[in-house]
Amino acid sequence: MLESKRTEKQTVSISPALKDWIERFVQKKHNENPDNEKYRSISAFYNYILQCALNFLKSSKNLEDLNKQRKESKDDLESLTFRAILSLHEEWLKMNRYRGINFRRNVPLLIMIRKSLINGKDLYNFSDLEEIFERCINLTIPEEISKNLSYHLTKSRKLEDIKLTCEHVGAYKNLQYENLKFLSLVLGFLGVELTDFFYSEKDSFTQLTYITTQLFFSKKTSRNRRIQLVQKNLDFFKDYSRLLNDFDPYFWMEMTSYDDVYLRFINIKVLNNWLNKIEQDLRFLEKEEDMISKLLEFFEKIHWIKINDKKDLTFKFVLEQKHNKEEFTFFKDTILKYAQIVQDEEIFRLKKRTNS
C-alpha cells in the first residue's frame, strides 16, 4: 500500500532500545501475520501508528490514557461503583431520608459483598475481623463525604460478641445519612446488629453501635434472617420523632401508604388552583386534549376515586357520599366544566363535551 504512493524520506533520532524494540515487534508481528500490510516494513508500521496517534490526540485524548485504562482492571465490587458529583448527589438524596428501600432487589449484590468481605478470613481471628470491618466501612463511607470518621472494635468475654463503635462527622448532611444507612444495610446482611444510633443533625454527628450476632459467624446463607436483621437496622433511620420536626413532604409521603387516607381542600378555590396548574403544564407541553384524563388521574391520586378504565374514562367513587358531600360537590363542579358525567349504578363515565 505504502509503496504504491508517493512517499518522502524522514530521519528521526530515537534511542537504540526503542529502535530495537520497534524492529523486533514488527518482525514478530510480520511472522505471525505475513499478509498484514501494517507489518510489512518499519515504515509501514510507523505510518500506521502515527496516523492513529494523530487521530487519537486530535480527539483531545492523552496517549497515557491508553495504558492507564488497561491497568484499571476493577474487581467485581469496584465495577459497581462510579464517581458521583458530591453537590448533585447531596441534593438528589434529600427526599430519601425516611423512606425504606427495596433492598430485597439487591440481595444478590449483598451476597456478593458478603463473599468479598469474608472470603479467606477467619471470623474468630481478631485481626481478620478488623480487616473485614475496615473494608466494610471503606466501601460504604467514602472519605470525601466525611469530616471525621473513627471506629473501633471491642472484644467481650464471649468470643462471639464483638462490638463495633463508629463515630462519623459528615461533610454533607444527606450523603452522610444515606451512606450510614448503606453501612447498616451491609452490616445487617453480614449478621451485625445496630443496637444504638445517636444522630445530631445540627452537628452532622452520628454515633453508631453494632454487635455481631450468631448470624455473623454462621456459614449458612440464611437469607431471610439476614434480611430481617437489615430491616431492623434500617428502622433506626426512620425515626418518627424526627420526622415530625422535619419537612412536611416527608410526612405526607409516609401517609400515602395508609389505606384510609385522602386529601381535603379547605375550599374549592384551592382545588381549582391546582387544576389550573395542571392545565398550564398541559398547555406548555401542547397536550391540552389530555385534560379530562389528567383530571381523573388527579382525583385518583388524592384518593377520591378509582379509575376503572383510562381510555373509557370510567371510574368509581371511593369516598362515601353521605360523609363527603363537600368532595362530591367539588368534584362535580370541577368536572362539569370539562365533561359530562354519566352514571351507571356505581360506575361513572366522563363524556367529552361536544362544541355544538
Added chain:
Amino acid sequence: MSPKRYLSNKKTKKQTISIYPELKKEILEFCQQKAIENPNDPVYKSISSFYTYVMNEFLAYLEKGGDLTDLYNSRDSSLDPFYDKFSYKSFAPIFEEFLKPNRYETSDLNLSYFLLSVRNLYLKNFDPYNLTQFKGFFQKLKSHFENKELVRNFKFDIKTEKQKRNVKGVFEMSIYYKNICFENAKYNAVFFGYLGVKVNKVEISKDGIYSRMEVETTDLFFNPKSLRAERRLLAEGNLKRIINLNSILEDEDFYLWTKLAMDKDIYISFKNLDEIIEIITDMGFISQSNGILDNVLLKQLKFFEKLHWIKINNEEDHSFNIIIPEKGHEKELKFLQEFLSKSSKITQVGDNYYLE
C-alpha cells in the same frame, strides 16, 4: 513480552523511514501547534521526541494485547482533575434505590455555582461558532462519561448546516439504572439551560434507561457573559419538559402528595378517623408509660400539625390554632377535640387553644 526501554539523553540512533508527505506535514503542524500551546512539554519539542513518545506508548499498548480498533473507545481523562475535586465513589445499585423519591424535585436549579463552573470549564478556549469544535467538544464529553459501569450510550448529533447561527441537535443518553438515568436527564436539561441551550422536546423510554432531547442554541450560548438569571430561567423551562404535573400524575401517589404537602390549604383526612389512633400508636406517640418517649402531647400536636389540621403557636405552652374551617369539616374537628381531651384538658382563649 519485550521490556519497555526509555530514550537515553546521550545515546540516540538515527532511523530513516518512508512517510506520506501529507502525514509528514500534518505531524509537523500538529507538533508546532502543541509546542505553542504547551511550551514546556518535552513531547512536542522536536519531531523525534514526538515519534519517541508515540512509539513508546503504542508499543506498550500493543504488547499488552491492546487493539487499535478499540482505540476510540478508551476514556478521556482530561476532565478527571476537575470532576475528581467534586466527586466521590458511589455504589450504583444501592444509590439507584436511594434516588427514587427525588424524581420530581427541582433542586438541580439551585446549583448555579457548580453549573457555571462546569460551563466555564467546557467552553474555555471554545469558539461557539465553529461546528467542528462543537463536535469535538461533544466527542470529548462522550469519551469522558461513557463507561462500562454506568453510561451505555452518550451521543450528540448536530442537525444544523454550516454557517447557521443557531445550532440544532439531538442529545441521547442511556444509563443502566432507571433512577440515575432520570436524575441525569434532569441535570442535563438544567445544564443545557446554563449553557444557553434550549430543550424543545424530551423523551424518556418506558423502561426509563434512555433519554433523548431535541435542543437548540439561543443567543445566550454565544454570549460569553455569566447572565446567571437569564440562564436559570432557560434552565427552568428546560426542566419543565421533564418535571410537570402531567408526568407526576402518571407516577406513584406519593410524588403528587409531596407537592400538595406544601399547600397549607390542603389537609389529610381519613375515611375512618379511628385509623389515626392506629397510626399514632404505630409511630409510638400514644403511650405515656413509655419512658423513652418524652413529651407525648407535643408529639401528638405535631402529628396533627403535619396533617395540616392545626398550627402550633408555642411548643412549651402547647398552644395552637385550628386551621381547618369549621363548616364542612366537623368530623375532623370533633375527632381532634375528643382525641386530645383523652390525655389533657383543652382550654380555648379566643382562637388559641392550650393543652394542659
